[in-house]
Amino acid sequence: MSETALMVAIVDLALEAELRHRTEQGEFIRPLAVAPLVSYSWLLSYCRERKIRSRNCHHTAESRERALIAVQDDGLPIRLAAKSAGMSKSAVHRIVMKRRKSMVDSVDEVGFETVPPYRCPEHGKTTLRPCPACAAMR
Known part of the structure; x- marks a missing residue:
């Protein structure tokens, strides 16, 4: 085994041990991919290959x-x-x-019925029928 391959194996073991430790502590995988050299997709596939999973942490x-x-x-x-x-x-x-x-209460004690909006051909949308502007002009 060459010296380079040995160094790669050591770094790989150290990374795996660190990821296992941090995920067992309750950390999620996404925040661990903050270094510019390690993307989230690469780290996720790395964790999948080695069966490293973050625990489901519920919010306190x-x-x-x-x-x-x-x-x-x-x-x-x-x-x-x-x-x-x-x-x-x-x-x-x-x-x-x-x-x-x-x-919010589901039903009001003093409820009232609302009418759907009405569109006046001349003045546009209004909730009153007949249109107050049209009624004033008559």
Whole structure:
């Protein structure tokens, strides 16, 4: 075995050991591909070949609450709240929408029926029938 092949084998073993260790600690594979020499697709195929899998880590109650506070109280957009909480945009959106749905009553006690919008041929879209502008001109 040549010296170069030996070095490649050592680097390969070290990389595999590091990836196994970090994924067992709960890290995902995507953030590990930050070096400019290692692309995410290469790292993913490398992990598949060696059966290295990241565990499914559910978000903690603290990170969910932090994202909710960032969106609702601080007024941050979902993208920035997700970045600050260390979550994906879709996860934050799902949590925020679930909270909003739980806070809104499904049926109002003082409900009223709405009418569909009406398009006046002269003045365009209106919710009142007949069109108030047409009625005023008559």
